[in-house]
Amino acid sequence: MSLRKLVLVLGDQLDGGSSAFDGFDPAQDRILMVEALGESQRVWSHKARTVIFLSAMRHFADALRGRGWPVTYHTLDDTPQGGLVELVAHHLAALRPRALVCVEPGEQWLEAALQSAAAEAGCAVELRLDTHFMLSRADFMRWARGYKQLRMEFFYRHVRKQTGILMDGDEPAGGAWNYDAENRASFGKHGPGLVPAHAGFPPDAVTREVMAAVQRYLPDNPGSLEDFDWPVTREQALAALQDFIDNRLELFGRYQDAMWAGQPFLYHARISAALNLKLLGPREVAEAAVAAWREGKAGLASVEGFVRQIIGWREFIRGVYWLEMPGMAAANHFGHARDLPGWFWTGDTHMACQRDAIGQTLRFGYAHHIQRLMVTGLFGLLAEIDPRQVAHWYLAVYVDAVEWVELPNVAGMALFANGGRFTSKPYAASGAYIQRMSNHCSACRYDPAKKTGDSACPLTTLYWHFLDRHEAELGGSPRTALMVKNLQRLPAEEREAVRVQAQMLLERLEDL
Ligand SMILES: Cc1cc2nc3c(=O)[nH]c(=O)nc-3n(C[C@H](O)[C@H](O)[C@H](O)COP(=O)(O)OP(=O)(O)OC[C@H]3O[C@@H](n4cnc5c(N)ncnc54)[C@H](O)[C@@H]3O)c2cc1C
Ligand code: SF4
Structure with missing residues (x-):
């Protein structure tokens, strides 16, 4: 038949x-x-x-x-x-x-x-239709039609109203849509202390067979398999989710932006790959977090911060991918054309923050959001790297990387390559941001407070250079005008010294 x-x-x-x-x-x-x-x-x-x-x-x-x-x-x-x-x-x-x-x-x-x-x-x-997502592609297009500028916050509220997740009737549960002010702390001088270990899933016979095939056919591909313990079945994915809800959700929101050397996972969920493979669904993940709040096991600020990632950011990013493709893949708002330095594939750089983020990426295939956005992504933006090369790197090195989620995060968020279609400003910052959110700078040969001189932090020099180069554009936007005002306060000779130092750095990115 x-x-x-x-x-x-x-x-x-x-x-x-x-x-x-x-x-x-x-x-x-x-x-x-x-x-x-x-x-x-x-x-x-x-x-x-x-x-x-x-x-x-x-x-x-x-x-x-x-x-x-x-x-x-x-x-x-x-x-x-x-x-x-x-x-x-x-x-x-x-x-x-x-x-x-x-x-x-x-x-x-x-x-x-x-x-x-x-x-x-x-x-x-x-x-x-891909029923895994909360909204279909057509639903997103309909929502987007109502806005000149696409903003995640409005989309997120729309999804909450549509789905009833974290809602009490027509009102946001707990009375507010957003608890950002209570989230996003750093660990301070003493560090994170003892972070609960995550549930790991050592390779079984099936995984070991796949590992052998990968070693056989792709021996020269990057990354290590030694620590591989990601969930690969629905049962394991559910166990990973439960482990997060029971042991780390409570502090997720507070420390979601914090970094600490040698601590790759901190209070993060480690479920992005399971979600993207569709071993888990976003609704069950969000509902598990909300249930933990309703049962008094986790605070509202943290739960709201987590739900925002799952039904807000993740769904929004998928919507903008389909809205902006194929243009997004080629977008290059700032005309950046430098090559990605070779140390992105080895972690062999003097910059402690990049070394740590890239090192753990090669070891586990994982870095958390702020490492991707404000460490490696920030370098890509400030060092004027060709967005296509940066996007290829991100698609290659993370266990959760699939184009619909990777590309908008890289081109749209980290590099501002599509000129801010869905972000209100470039995520530009100096080394001071990394110093505030981590302990990396204390182990670095560079000094985040210095713009010029031998020990100046490359990110700090390149940040001021970025403002200098794009002064007119950034000065014209209310979200970045203050940064430009600070630039304009610098004496003319200091601005010139930044230009000279930045030029020197940009010509030898491989040596940083
Ligand atoms: C430059 C850059 C590239 C990225 N590339 C990817 C990628 O290829 N694949 C991917 O799944 N995520 C990507 N992200 C988003 C985010 O970094 C990862 O989802 C997160 O680090 C995964 O770890 P976790 O499961 O421990 O997440 P947690 O920090 O615990 O967050 C919970 C979940 O929220 C979702 N989420 C959070 N932020 C985002 C976001 N910005 N976009 C989409 N989903 C989000 C993820 O599903 C994640 O599992 C990228 C972010 C940036 C800035
Ligand atoms: S000094 Fe600069 S390069 Fe070094 S860790 Fe701090 S931010 Fe990174």
Whole structure:
């Protein structure tokens, strides 16, 4: 009997309740899952990023087989070379289904490429809605139409009203939408003390097999696998969420922006990869946090700060990706064109803050939000690095990296490459910010208070240079006018000295 539907499940669509399975009939339909080496080579992926995807896919395929459903699973060993679309085309030709079913992919290029592969194979395509998200792409477009400037805060309130999450009737639970003033402290001189250890999931036999394949086929890719303990099944993802709710949610909000050398995870949840693979859903994550507040296990400020990340930032970022693509991938508002220094791939730099953030990234495939935004991202902005090179690095090195969430965060947030379509100002800061939020500067050869001279902090010099270069634009915006006023207070000779020092730094970024 000919195959009715071939249901393609992509590596970041591992949701057992996915709309891809609506109406699935094991007697007439079949599932296809494909491991493609090309996906780890398109950007030079961290080994842990490849392992988390492939291990989670293999576990998911086993769970589908456990339902008695037929699965064609293409491993790296079946074809060690080849891109995803090429391999899907190969299976379309071999299986000759009447229709290819797939949930809308998270990457724009892939949606178009799958459509044309199916057209070439002469089969129909059914792209189904991704019900993982709180709002559909069309819902976001409708919301966005009402605004000249897109602001996350308004979107977040809209989602809360639509979903009833953290609401009491029509009012925000607890009486306020936003508790930012109570969040975002630093650890002070004494540091974080003892942070509760996170639940880890040491590699099982399936993961170890994937690790061996990755070492075999991608030996030169960056990153370590030694500490790999990410959740790769739904059960593990739920356990990771519960561990966060029980042990770290209470202090999440207060310390969400703080950094401390050698402490990669602090009070963060470590669930972004599980969410992006769709092992967890945003609603259940937000509801678990809200329940902890209602049961008196965590304070409202912290819970609101966390819910904001899940149903605010994450959903907003996905919406702007689809709204702004493909333009966002090429956007370069400031015309930056310098190369990413080689030490982004080794962590071998004298700048203690960058060394720590990049070092833990290569070790775990993880850095938290402020490290990504205000350490490595800040360097990319101030050192005038080509946004495409920066975006490739971020897509390569994090276990949670998928384009729909990575690109808007990098191009839109960290680099202001799309000229502020959804942020009100560039996230520019001097070394003083990092000094306030961490202990990095005390172990650094540079001094965050100095703009010029041998020991001047490169971020501080480049921050003043950034203001100097973009004085007219930044002076004209109410959000950055004060920074420019401070610049204008500098004596002319100091401004000139900053220009000279910045030029020297920019010409030798590899040596910093
Ligand atoms: C330059 C840059 C690049 C980033 N690239 C990615 C990426 O490729 N993939 C990714 O999932 N996140 C990305 N983020 C967002 C954020 O840094 C990570 O989601 C977070 O660090 C993951 O760790 P966690 O699970 O411990 O998060 P927590 O700090 O505990 O936050 C909880 C959850 O909120 C969500 N979240 C928080 N901030 C954001 C945000 N800005 N955008 C989307 N979701 C958010 C995540 O799902 C996260 O798991 C990026 C941020 C920046 C500034
Ligand atoms: S002095 Fe500058 S480069 Fe060094 S850790 Fe502080 S902010 Fe980073």
